[in-house]
Amino acid sequence: xxxxxxxxxxxxxxxxxxxxxxxxxxxxxxxxxxxxxxxxxxxxxxxxxxxxxxxxxxxxxxxxxxxxxxxxxxxxxxxxxxxxxxxxxxxxxxxxxxxxxxxxxxxxxxxxxxxxxxxxxxxxxxxxxxxxxxxxxxxxxxxxxxxxxxxxxxxxxxxxxxxxxxxxxxxxxxxxxxxxxxxxxxxxxxxxxxxxxxxxxxxxxxxxxxxxxxxxxxxxxxxxxxxxxxxxxxxxxxxxxxxxxxxxxxxxxxxxxxxxxxxxxxxxxxxxxxxxxxxxxxxxxxxxxxxxxxxxxxxxxxxxxxxxxxxxxxxxxxxxxxxxxxxxxxxxxxxxxxxxxxxxxxxxxxxxxxxxxxxxxxxxxxxxxxxxxxxxxxxxxxxxxxxxxxxxxxxxxxxxxxxxxxx
Numbered sequence: 293x294x295x296x297x298x299x300x301x302x303x304x305x306x307x308x309x310x311x312x313x314x315x316x317x318x319x320x321x322x323x324x325x326x327x328x329x330x331x332x333x334x335x336x337x338x339x340x341x342x343x344x345x346x347x348x349x350x351x352x353x354x355x356x357x358x359x360x361x362x363x364x365x366x367x368x369x370x371x372x373x374x375x376x377x378x379x380x381x382x383x384x385x386x387x388x389x390x391x392x393x394x395x396x397x398x399x400x401x402x403x404x405x406x407x408x409x410x411x412x413x414x415x416x417x418x419x420x421x422x423x424x425x426x427x428x429x430x431x432x433x434x435x436x437x438x439x440x441x442x443x444x445x446x447x448x449x450x451x452x453x454x455x456x457x458x459x460x461x462x463x464x465x466x467x468x469x470x471x472x473x474x475x476x477x478x479x480x481x482x483x484x485x486x487x488x489x490x491x492x493x494x495x496x497x498x499x500x501x502x503x504x505x506x507x508x509x510x511x512x513x514x515x516x517x518x519x520x521x522x523x524x525x526x527x528x529x530x531x532x533x534x535x536x537x538x539x540x541x542x543x544x545x546x547x548x549x550x551x552x553x554x555x556x557x558x559x560x561x562x563x564x565x566x567x568x569x570x571x572x573x574x575x576x577x578x579x580x581x582x583x584x585x586x587x588x589x590x591x592x593x594x595x596x597x598x599x600x601x602x603x604x605x606x607x608x609x610x611x612x613x614x615x616x617x618x619x620x621x622x623x624x625x626x627x628x629x630x631x632x633x634x635x636x637x638x639x640x641x642x643x644x645x646x647x648x649x650x651x652x653x654x655x656x657x658x659x660x661x662x663x664x665x666x667x668x669x670x671x672x673x674x675x676x677x678x679x680x681x682x683x684x685x686x687x688x689x690x691x692x693x694x695x696x697x698x699x
Contacts, residue, residue, distance in 0.1 A: 293369070293371075294367055294368070294369055294370075295343055295344075295346075295367065295368045295369070295370055296364055296367060296368075297328065297329075297340060297364070297366040297367060298362050298363060298364055298365065299331060299338075299340075299359045299360070299361060299362055299365055300331070300338055300340075300362070301361050301362055302333065302360075302361040306333045306361075306607065308358050308359060308360050308361075309331040309332060309333040309338065309358070309359050309477070310331065310332050310333075310357065310358055310359070310477055311329060311331060311332075311353050311354065311356060311357050311359060311365065312329075312330040312331065312332040312337065312355065313329060313330045313355060314328070314329050314354075314355055315327050315329060315330070316328050316329075316348045317348065317351070317425070318348055318349060318350055318351055319347065319348070319349075320347065320348055321345075321346070322342040322345070322346060322348060322368075323342065323345055324342055324343070324344050324345050325341045325342060326341060326342045327339055327341055328340045328342055328348060328366070328368075329365065329366070330603075332476060332477050332478065333478075333607075336574075336603070336605050336606060336607050337478075337603040340365070342368065343368060343370070344370045345371070346370040346371045347368070347369045347371060348366065348368055348369075349366075349367045349368060349369040350366055350367040351365075351366045352364055352366050352367070353365040398419065398424065398425045398426065399425070399426045403425075403426045403427050403428045403430065403431050406428045406432060406435075407426075407431050410432075410435040412431055412434060414426060414431075417430050417431055417434045418430065478574070482573050485633075485634060486631050488634060489631050489632040489633070489634050490631065493632050493634070493669040493671065494669060494670035494671045495632055495668070495670070496668060496670045496678075497629040497630075497665055497666065497668075498665075498666050498668070498675070498678050499663060499664065499665050499666075499682075500663075500664050500666075500686050501661050501663050501664065501686075502661070502662050502664055502685070502686045502689045503650070503659050503660070503661060504645050504659075504661065504662050504689070505659055505660055506691060506692055507528065507531050507689060507692055508660060510692055511526050511528075514526065518586075518587070521587075522587035523591075524587060524590045524591045524594055526586065526590065527590055527593075528642075529593055529619065530586040530587075530589035530590045530593075531586070531689060531692060531695065532617055532640070532642060532685075532689070533565075533581055533584075533589045533617065534581070534586065534695045535684075535688040535695055536563060536581075536615060536617060536640060536685065537561045537581050537582050538684070538688055538695060538698070539681050539684040539688065540615060540681075541561070542680075542681075542684055543677050543680055543681040543684070544557055544558075545557070545637070545672065545677050546637060546638045546673060546677060546678070546681045547561060547614045548672060549635040549636055549637055549672075550635060550669070550671065551635065555672065558614045560580055560582065560614070561580070561581045561582050561614060561615065562577050562580065562581065562612055562613050562614050562615075563577070563578045563581050563613065563614070563617060564576065564577045564578075564610075564613035564616040564617070564633060564636075565577075565578060565593055565596065565616075565617055565619075566616060566618035566619070566633075567596060567597055568600075569603070570601070574605060574610060575613065575616055575633060576596040576610050577609065577610065577612055577613040578592055578593070579612075613633070613636065614636060615636060615638060615639070615640070616630075616633045616636055616638075616639040616640070617639070617640045617642065618630045618639060618640070618641050618642065619642040620641060620642065621642050621643045621644040621645065621662065624644055625644060626643055626644050626646065626663065627663050627665065628641055628643065628665060629641070629665055629667055630665060630667050631667065632667055632668075632669060637668060637669045637672045638666055638668040638669070638673065638678070638681070639666070639667050640664065640665070640666055640685070641664065641667070642662065642664065643662055643663045643664070643665070644662070645660045645661070645662050646660070646661060646662075647659065647660050647661070648661045664682060666678055666681065666682045
């Protein structure tokens with residue numbers, strides 16, 4: 293029985309998507325819920341899975357094609373696992389097959405493109421895929437060994453390729469190699485929003501510094517008990533999130549946003565936590581943080597980090613947010629000016645903890661210090677509110693008992 297494979301229903305904030313990868317090719321058998329394809333939107337990567345045990349019979353939308361919500365992208369034949377049927381070739385595959393000899397190895401579309409980019413002769417590559425199919429990984433592994441025969445005009449001498457452990461293509465001595473790849477939709481959307489933030493907001497940044505010794509001492513004293521009780525490590529981010537919640541309550545305009553000519557004040561604190569992933573910067577949102585404990589914050593951030601690395605974050609998990617925290621300190625940043633996440637009015641930047649000599653009661657003391665940066669929209673916030681917010685953050689973090697006592 294044939295079944296249509298359609299793109300999922302995109303939310304209103306997502307106009308379209310792109311076929312990123314087909315994990316199965318026509319004629320390959322699949323088990324129920326096995327991954328068929330990835331669809332990349334400007335926010336998340338959506339997975340298309342097999343509706344039942346059967347065979348992928350046809351690919352209608354190829355990798356790189358733009359698709360709309362619920363658009364037909366392929367067809368699936370429900371049947372026994374391992375059963376194969378005649379694959380319906382795509383136009384590109386039909387042209388390739390007509391011009392190929394019967395003895396030519398079977399290549400997936402991704403493997404064929406990789407062979408062309410790396411100038412690898414497909415006939416020299418041993419396939420490890422189903423029925424001897426040459427996969428993209430086979431081509432990359434063959435090229436990586438440095439033994440790939442290069443396809444080139446006879447009149448052009450080709451030097452022997454030099455093996456490069458991490459290179460995607462052979463690099464020749466004396467060559468100045470360049471590689472052009474398209475932006476992912478997520479990267480392009482992030483770029484668009486960052487430029488939009490700088491062009492539409494009157495962005496200003498104020499700085500302060502915080503002594504991290506009290507929090508570090510508290511962690512050292514209770515980290516083992518905390519992890520044993522809650523099953524998650526005690527990090528710094530939970531303290532910053534809880535301090536931000538209290539500071540936002542005291543300065544509600546920092547938690548507001550601009551909508552046209554209106555100021556929207558939010559009676560809740562949904563804090564976005566910027567997370568770096570291979571596909572780009574994503575900002576999953578902690579909902580109702582005023583009701584979360586330190587353990588809840590740490591556990592949720594850990595889960596978001598895992599999902600971001602695996603590309604499993606949902607659109608709902610990255611929608612909304614009234615305030616954002618970005619931790620560049622994990623990469624070694626000592627000081628930076630974070631860019632607003634529209635339509636939010638402010639974003640807090642955390643940085644590297646570094647020991648510095650500080651004057652305390654007339655004496656020089658070495659303390660672990662962190663610079664804090666608050667970028668804000670000057671159309672909505674005056675310097676008084678922004679500086680007061682950051683000073684409140686500093687006071688709460690340097691005396692973390694105040695976070696728990698609400699004083």
